[in-house]
Amino acid sequence: MNEPFDPRPALEVLRARGVTEPVRLLIVLGTGLIRLEEDIRDAVKVAYADLPGFPATSVSGHPGQLVIGRLHGRRVALMQGRAHYYETGDACAMRGAFAVLKALGCDTIVMTNAAGAIRPDWYPGSMALIADHINITGINPLLGEQGDERFVSMVDAYDPRLRRKLKLAAQASGQQLHEGVYMWFTGPSFETPAEIRMAKLFGADLVGMSTVPEVILARRLGFDVAALSVITNQAAGIGGARPDHGETKTVAISGSVALRRLLGSFVKLLEE
Numbered sequence: 001m002n003e004p005f006d007p008r009p010a011l012e013v014l015r016a017r018g019v020t021e022p023v024r025l026l027i028v029l030g031t032g033l034i035r036l037e038e039d040i041r042d043a044v045k046v047a048y049a050d051l052p053g054f055p056a057t058s059v060s061g062h063p064g065q066l067v068i069g070r071l072h073g074r075r076v077a078l079m080q081g082r083a084h085y086y087e088t089g090d091a092c093a094m095r096g097a098f099a100v101l102k103a104l105g106c107d108t109i110v111m112t113n114a115a116g117a118i119r120p121d122w123y124p125g126s127m128a129l130i131a132d133h134i135n136i137t138g139i140n141p142l143l144g145e146q147g148d149e150r151f152v153s154m155v156d157a158y159d160p161r162l163r164r165k166l167k168l169a170a171q172a173s174g175q176q177l178h179e180g181v182y183m184w185f186t187g188p189s190f191e192t193p194a195e196i197r198m199a200k201l202f203g204a205d206l207v208g209m210s211t212v213p214e215v216i217l218a219r220r221l222g223f224d225v226a227a228l229s230v231i232t233n234q235a236a237g238i239g240g241a242r243p244d245h246g247e248t249k250t251v252a253i254s255g256s257v258a259l260r261r262l263l264g265s266f267v268k269l270l271e272e
Contacts, residue, residue, distance in 0.1 A: 005096050007103040009052040014104070017044050019068050021075055022105030025270070026098075026223075027263065028079045030113035030210060031059065031248055033230060035256040036071075036263060037078060043069035048081070053096025055083030066097075072267045077101055084210050086188040091141035091213040098214075098221055108162070108224045110266075111215065112259060114248050115182065115208040115229035116191070118200050120238055122231050124251045127258060128178035129166055130158055130227040133212050134204055135184050141213045142220060152220050162226035169265035175258055180205025182229065184212035190244070193237025207235050228262070230255035 029036060037043070048054035048064040057064035059081070067078040083093035098109075115128070122128065142150045163179075170177035183199045185191050187209030191199070199207055206229050218225045232251040234241035 005053060005099045007053065007096075007100040010054065010096070010100040011103055013051055014046065014068070017046055019044055019104070023068060023075045023077045023101065024106055024108060025074065025076045025267070026079065026101045026106045026109045027076060028082055028109065028111045028214065030082065030230070033112050033114070033256045033259055035253070036260050037067050037080065039260060039264060040067055040069040040071055040076070040078065043067050051097075051100065053100060055088070055093045055097065057081040057083060058087050059084065072264060074267050074270065076267065077104070077106065082210060082214065085139065085186050085213060086209060091139050091143075092217065094214050095141065095217050098217055098223070102221050102223070106223070109218050109226075110162070110263070111211050111225065111227040113208050113211050113227070113229050114232040114251075115206040116233050116235035116243055117206060117231045118196060118235050118238060119180070119205055120234065122178055122205070124231055124233055125255050125258070126176060126178060126231050127255070127262065128180055128206055128229045128231060129163055130182045130206070130211070130229060131163065131179050132158060133182045133184060133215065134199075134202055135212050137184060137186055139186065139213070141217045149220065152216065154216070154219065157215055157219050157225060159224045159226055162224060165269050166226060166228070166262070166266055169262055169269055172269070173261045173265040175262055177262070178205070182206045182208060182211065182227070185209055191236050196235045196237050199235075206231070228259065230259055
């Protein structure tokens, strides 16, 4: 975030496509988790490539499209796909998109991702609420930024109020929702069994290749943040697991049905 970002060119594109009302909620959809689009009414769809400042995506399961419309009557935006650090070498790759949504009036972000479970009883296809994260990479999207605003507090980075709402939504929709700590690895190679043993010793319950840089950026921009993982596999070495991207996509697609139900219930509860 070294240079100021001007959201106006992207806002002009969106206005030309008919986006004239404020949007309060952004949902970032991870690998394979694109089915929520089917529940959006009055949808306006714009490719990232048409929006200045939005990231290019190169990972299968990430279409690279912004969808704005109504979910259970509430104005929402969906980002179908994200830019990962391993694609760009840039931890700040999502800042332009977030700045545009902030300028549209958005104040809340729900991140979603596909993750590996360290806990052996957290099975593929289940979901977990992220309560905190561990970043031991040495990479931070605010590196090089000037001014005291860069010293962002990460206490309650995953907003307790939103987490309570998501737990209530899980109960209302009859779904199990684990809760735990997510450890970020840069990827694109999967973690080694030794790294997973280390992550377990550090207190992690989940591992993945996204979300953490975005949460730091979002907190810097003043968003309230929540994050959900669809567990797509056991992490390397847990019960002999050997994760691969094909498995991640397949399980994420099936898990997206449960995610749709959970987020639908969450949106209904959000104003209460």
